[in-house]
Amino acid sequence: MSPAEQIKGWVAEVQSLARLTGRAGAALVQRPWYGKEMVEQMDLLGVGSLGIVILTGLFAGMALAMQFSVELASFGAKSFLGRAVTVSILRELGPVLTGLMVAGRVCSGITAELGAMKVTQQIDAMRVLGTDPVKRLVLPRIVAVVVMLPILTVISDAMGVLGGFFISFFVSRIGSPIYWSEVGQAFSFENVVGALIKPFLFGFIIAIVGCDHGLRTAGGTKGIGLATTRAVVFASVLILVANFLLTKLLVGFFGWAT
Amino acid sequence: MGDVNGDLITFERVTCSYENQQVLKEVSFRVAPRETKVIIGASGSGKTTVLRLILGLLKPDEGRIMIDGQEISGMTEEELIGLRRKIGMVFQEGALFDSMTVGENVGYRLFEEGQLSEAEIEDRVRHLLGFVGLEEAIDMMPDELSGGMKRRVAIMRALGAVDAKMMLYDEPTTGLDPMTARTICDLIRKLRDAQGVSSVMVTHQMADAFRVGDRFLAIHEGRVAFEGTADELRQCRDEHVRGFLV
Ligand SMILES: Nc1ncnc2c1ncn2[C@@H]1O[C@H](COP(=O)(O)OP(=O)(O)O)[C@@H](O)[C@H]1O
Ligand SMILES: [Mg+2]
Secondary structure, eight states: OOHHHHHHHHHHHHHHHHHHHHHHHHHHTSSOOOHHHHHHHIIIIIGGGHHHHHHHHHHHHHHHHHHHHHHHHHTTOGGGHHHHHHHHIIIIIHHHHHHHHHIIIIIHHHHHHHHHHHHTTHHHHHHHTTOOHIIIIIHHHHHHHHHHHHHHHHHHHHHHHHHHHHIIIIISOOOHHHHHHHHHHHOOHHHHHHHHHHHHHHHHHHHHHHHHHHHTOOSHHHHHHHHHHHHHHHHHHHHHHHHHHHHHHHHHHHTOOO | OOOTTOOSEEEEEEEEEETTEEEEEEEEEEEOTTOEEEEEOOTTSSHHHHHHHHTTSSOOSEEEEEETTEEOTTOOHHHHHHHHTTEEEEBTTBOOOTTSOHHHHHTHHHHHHOOSOHHHHHHHHHHHHHHTTOGGGGGSOGGGSOHHHHHHHHHHHHHTSSSOSEEEEESTTTTSOHHHHHHHHHHHHHHHHHHOOEEEEEESOHHHHHHHOSEEEEEETTEEEEEEEHHHHHHOOOHHHHHHHO
């Protein structure tokens, strides 16, 4: 593929996402609402991701604390470890890492499921039987991921801070009250807002990209594999780009010195 | 504005393509009330595409499609949903919802419409499944069914579309053993006689085509190669059509 074709392909992807977003928006303000499906998806996609999110948060927090502890010790600022770890996790590591992990698990799952329904004509069957697939399949997944990802991110953040504590206590030998009081210092209004806004957007990206690729799947079983890979890659890249733009916006908004 | 001839389906010089590949070229035909039209043609000749056009799942590039007296090319998805209530569609391989039980599949539309109570829906579903001897399968998942059972469930799900005026079948016997294929054909005939519906059946199995069809349409590479009765079909001189009969 030439670069021009590649760029054309990406533009087409974004256009397709925008169209699906429009249709999902319209579905949001129209009955029927598939509440039962939404709860089911929250359980399946959200609660089901708890394990990987806990593990990711814990180990990322421990690694981060280990790095910071060495670096801070070199200029005698080891006692700030709790704050350094918490700020990094709240602002960047927690949302991005959780977003990427959930993209790997949930976005691929959504694409594979809807893709299989597409190639076996179940999506067509649904339309023929009078149901709008956007209402019954897409909207519940968007709502589920947008609601669950912030919750998962908070859990991942908490595990990261806890992991940081293990390192600080057992490896760096920082007293527990010092660590936790520094953690408390990191909970400024700005950091908390940043920590909570990001996963909403990332959740939306994961769900809409997964659904869009699933519904556009063609070419039989092989097509499902291709669509799934593409969806995860595309969602991951979009999350990183959106993260940068959002960070820039927040930095400007809160007037953080750069 | 009704169709002057009272036909249920009218295609007038319909041309249709996927992306940049033209699949149907100036296809015209009619289906009269209570008629069973069989569309034959090789794999990839555009038979499924015709059914998708009838359902409005796909829009033609050119030409007119009238369903029960209404031009459908310009309809919105909402209007099409209303129209599809009159049409039962049996997809190739059945396309049963594999995350739902057989009963939920057959009662899908009734559950969606929410007019009837669960008990009433179950009654109706049992009745429909009983008609094809599958009452026992009501709580099974589609994975657990044989190919022939899946087709029968798919037909009953299509029929659960309450006021079906026409039924569309996409290769309902492909991949089945001859005995099972015959029971499916008998079922299709039984439905036509009992419900007085028009049908369009797509197939490339001639024995089954002759078993259920009143009139025949042969498609070759996206064009109509033949239209007529069984006798006319047997006498047809077109080499592509002949190639199909042997
Ligand atoms: N969704 C699609 N996108 C692109 N090409 C398609 C699609 N569906 C079918 N085609 C192509 O259109 C042609 C006709 O398909 P179809 O109507 O399914 O044929 P048939 O049912 O007679 O086997 C085939 O060449 C097929 O490859
Ligand atoms: Mg086909």
